[in-house]
Amino acid sequence: MGGTDIERLIALLARLPGLGPRSARRAALALLRQPQARMLPLAQAMEQAARSVRTCSSCGNLDTHDPCTICADPGRDRGLVCVVETVGDLWALERAGVHRGVYQVLGGTLSALAGMGPDDLNVASLLARIEQGGVREIILALGATVDGATTAHWLQDRLAAFDVPVSRVGQGVPMGGALDVLDDGTLAAALMARRPA
Amino acid sequence: MGGTDIERLIALLARLPGLGPRSARRAALALLRQPQARMLPLAQAMEQAARSVRTCSSCGNLDTHDPCTICADPGRDRGLVCVVETVGDLWALERAGVHRGVYQVLGGTLSALAGMGPDDLNVASLLARIEQGGVREIILALGATVDGATTAHWLQDRLAAFDVPVSRVGQGVPMGGALDVLDDGTLAAALMARRPA
Numbered sequence: 001m002g003g004t005d006i007e008r009l010i011a012l013l014a015r016l017p018g019l020g021p022r023s024a025r026r027a028a029l030a031l032l033r034q035p036q037a038r039m040l041p042l043a044q045a046m047e048q049a050a051r052s053v054r055t056c057s058s059c060g061n062l063d064t065h066d067p068c069t070i071c072a073d074p075g076r077d078r079g080l081v082c083v084v085e086t087v088g089d090l091w092a093l094e095r096a097g098v099h100r101g102v103y104q105v106l107g108g109t110l111s112a113l114a115g116m117g118p119d120d121l122n123v124a125s126l127l128a129r130i131e132q133g134g135v136r137e138i139i140l141a142l143g144a145t146v147d148g149a150t151t152a153h154w155l156q157d158r159l160a161a162f163d164v165p166v167s168r169v170g171q172g173v174p175m176g177g178a179l180d181v182l183d184d185g186t187l188a189a190a191l192m193a194r195r196p197a
Numbered sequence: 198m199g200g201t202d203i204e205r206l207i208a209l210l211a212r213l214p215g216l217g218p219r220s221a222r223r224a225a226l227a228l229l230r231q232p233q234a235r236m237l238p239l240a241q242a243m244e245q246a247a248r249s250v251r252t253c254s255s256c257g258n259l260d261t262h263d264p265c266t267i268c269a270d271p272g273r274d275r276g277l278v279c280v281v282e283t284v285g286d287l288w289a290l291e292r293a294g295v296h297r298g299v300y301q302v303l304g305g306t307l308s309a310l311a312g313m314g315p316d317d318l319n320v321a322s323l324l325a326r327i328e329q330g331g332v333r334e335i336i337l338a339l340g341a342t343v344d345g346a347t348t349a350h351w352l353q354d355r356l357a358a359f360d361v362p363v364s365r366v367g368q369g370v371p372m373g374g375a376l377d378v379l380d381d382g383t384l385a386a387a388l389m390a391r392r393p394a
Contacts, residue, residue, distance in 0.1 A: 003261030009246045012239045016224040023215035028246075029285050030214050032259050035247035042209045043247065046240035049206045049225075050232035062229050064200030088226050 006032065058129070060105030060122040062087045070094075070102055077101040079136035081126065083155065085109055085143060093141065101139075104129075109147040110154055118154065130162050140168045144189070203229065255326070257302030257319040259284045267291075267299055274298040276333035278323065280352065282306055282340060290338065298336075301326075306344040307351055315351065327359050337365045341386070 006028065014024035031039040055061075056068035063069055070076055080101025084090050085108060093099050104126040108116050129135055138159060142148040152168060159166050172190035173179065179187065203225065211221035228236040252258075253265035260266055267273055277298025281287050282305060290296050301323040305313050326332055335356060339345035349365060356363050369387035370376065376384065 003249065003266065005242070005246045005249050005261050006259070009242045012242050015235075017227050018220035018223050019215065025288060026215050026285065027213040029259075029283075029288075031243065032246065032250050032284075035250050038212070039243050039247040043240045043243035045202070045206045045209050046228065046236050046243070049202045049229065050236040050240065052200065052202050053229050053232050062203070062226075064202050069200065086226075087229075088223065091222060091226075 056105075058125055059103045060087075060107060060125065061090055061103060078129075079134055080139070081129065081135055081137070082139045082141050083126070084141050085148065085151075089141065089143075099139075104138075106142075106151070109142065109145075109151040111147045121151070123155070123158065127158075127162075130159075130164055135164050138164055138166045140166065142168075144171055144185075255322055256300045257284075257304060257322065258287055258300060275326075276331055277336070278326070278332055278334070279336045279338050280323070281338050282345065282348075286338065286340075296336075303339075303348070306339065306342075306348040308344045318348070320352070320355065324355075324359075327356075327361055332361050335361055335363045337363060339365075341368055341382075 009031075010021075010024050010028045013019055013027050014021050016024075019027065031042065049064075052064040053062055054064060054066040054068075056063055056066050056071055058067045058071045061068040061070060065072065077100050080099075081104050082093065082099050082101055083104045083106060084093065085106050087105055090103050090105055093103075104122070106121045106123065108114070108121065110116055110118065110121070126138075130138075140152045140155060142152050156166055170193055171186070172193045173182065173186065182190075206228075207218075207221050207225045210216055210224050211218050213221075216224065228239065246261075249261040250259055251261060251263040251265075253260055253263050253268055255264045255268045258265040258267060262269065274297050277296075278301050279290065279296050279298055280301045280303060281290065282303055284302055287300050287302055290300075301319070303318045303320065305311070305318065307313055307315065307318070323335075327335075337349045337352060339349050353363055367390055368383070369390045370379065370383065379387075
């Protein structure tokens with residue numbers, strides 16, 4: 001495959017999520033064809049990002065600043081905290097542009113299988129924010145999975161000690177979704193969540 | 198999305214073949230979570246590969262040496278030259294371990310649409326090798342596409358001036374392939390290439 005440097009590059013690329021051995025070779029080849037124009041800029045962007053990435057001590061977001069851009073933004077409503085599992089979930093909500101408050105990134109869910117217990121979740125900084133006052137509502141935006149539901153219940157218990165209303169994102173038929181391709185669980189949730197038309 | 202460094206990393210990753218915006222974000226997130234353990238090693242592997250990659254002046258392969266590992270290998274048969282379109286095709290044949298000779302990487306095919314003419318193909322070093330003597334057979338392993346077939350015909354014309362036999366790889370039903378899922382062109386080629394059982 002042409003040199004240990006090239007093999008090592010392919011092996012490291014193949015470990016990225018979404019890339020298998022085949023697509024890692026394709027990606028490596030594209031980079032090798034333009035070492036100056038494509039490979040070096042990407043290598044430098046990675047070094048730069050690796051050096052500058054910080055975990056926000058307030059919400060757990062990944063950013064180049066601590067507190068992160070969202071927590072530092074005076075235009076965001078600090079009283080409205082949306083709790084998500086991962087930074088990827090936060091990014092998805094930001095792309096949708098549907099949340100004008102701030103976030104709390106748990107860093108995962110409670111999971112017996114993955115060995116994630118309450119101490120592994122980033123909750124302390126949320127409790128500290130509530131105790132400082134000013135938090136008016138906490139929105140749980142966790143996945144509609146068993147672990148997501150378990151985590152939501154556990155969090156509701158923890159938050160019951162504070163006088164802050166806790167809500168959960170709605171469940172049902174996704175926008176643009178045809179009913180006949182949905183699973184039974186989603187259909188059941190959609191019927192349960194019915195509203196007057 | 199958390200800092201221009203992170204956005205730049207995602208934008209560069211999204212330009213890799215096989216990665217779209219969505220998988221680029223997933224890959225970036227995986228790297229950002231482990232800047233020291235994952236992102237820096239990949240960045241350094243890229244810098245190293247970008248510095249060391251060479252185009253083999255003999256065959257056109259990409260390697261960290263010139264001549265490449267294959268051309269320099271005394272165990273390879275220099276008399277048997279397999280002509281391929283791209284380095285990716287060379288890698289595929291090497292993985293299969295089915296060619297014990299050397300290669301010639303054209304760097305593409307003749308293509309009116311892509312603006313690729315005869316001068317854009319890496320053919321001169323093949324002609325030079327033939328003129329030096331010792332080449333006993335040239336195997337054309339080009340894609341079974343219109344451009345691949347055009348290029349094969351053009352190469353056969355160019356090579357007709359030399360006293361070297363030129364062959365082409367067989368066409369037909371791929372191994373493990375069921376006939377009812379194959380396209381008409383492959384079925385026609387398979388019937389044309391029939392042999393006594």
